[in-house]
Amino acid sequence: MNESPRSNALRETVESGEAALGVLDNTYSPTMVEFLGELGLDFVWLDLEHAGPSPSDGPSLEHLLRAAERSGVEALVRLPEADPALVRKALDAGARNLFVSRIETAEEVRRAVRAARFRYDGEAGDRGMASPRASRWGTAEDYVDVEDAETVVGATIENPTAIENIEEILDVPELGFVFAGPLDISVALGYPGEPTHPEVEDAVEEIETAALDADVPLGGLGFGPDDVSEKIDRGYRIINVGTATGAVKQSVTGWLDGIER
Secondary structure, eight states: OBOOOOOOHHHHHHHTTOOEEEEEOTTOOHHHHHHHHHTTOSEEEEETTTSSSOTTOHHHHHHHHHHHHHHTOEEEEEESSOOHHHHHHHHHHTOOEEEEOSOOSHHHHHHHHHHTOSEETTEEOOOOOOOOGGGTTTTBTTHHHHHHHHOEEEEEEOSHHHHHTHHHHHTSTTOOEEEEOHHHHHHHTTOTTOTTSHHHHHHHHHHHHHHHHHTOOEEEEOOSHHHHHHHHHHTOOEEEEEEHHHHHHHHHHHHHHTOOO
């Protein structure tokens, strides 16, 4: 029998009180995921809400996860909704870190977290038992205990209803983190593309305060090095610092701007 799956380095970083930094791979390329991992990031964000493969496309997700594992970086997978079936599918493919979008209530979050557990809050969980890739096709030792200990499930807070219910959401047992979504909040409040609008900033601050008071790890977007540093000082523990295509754009335009033709 094979040894238990490796521990979750993202979970360990967050639980230690340090900040985990990552980049969104919006090319959905295994090569790019593997390369980003070689650069020393804590995680690569795979956003299955806005683009990329279908969240139910197990083989495509497996290729991205293998690339992350090859270079020793954690994959952070966002699902488009808190559908327990999608949670189970992603975990069986080998994901360890998930967060769900478009939630509004604590019950939605609870269903997603329960779907990720064989045992949940002192009762039976809702994760299916099979022999998927996550179990090394049935050869991993201590599969149930390791999966329950290492899997992290979070929730994006990105609309007024979720903010109204933030205290109940933060009280969901075994919730791994909440991720403040200023861009979607800007849309929901009627200021699309204006994350610095005062009403949007007030909403994000409400999320921040509630999460920190509840001692639930807080995640979010970083808008430049100074903003990332400020967010770390404020208590953020999961921060996305940019995108793969944004990095390419910055490099290529810098090269072209420096050439005289």
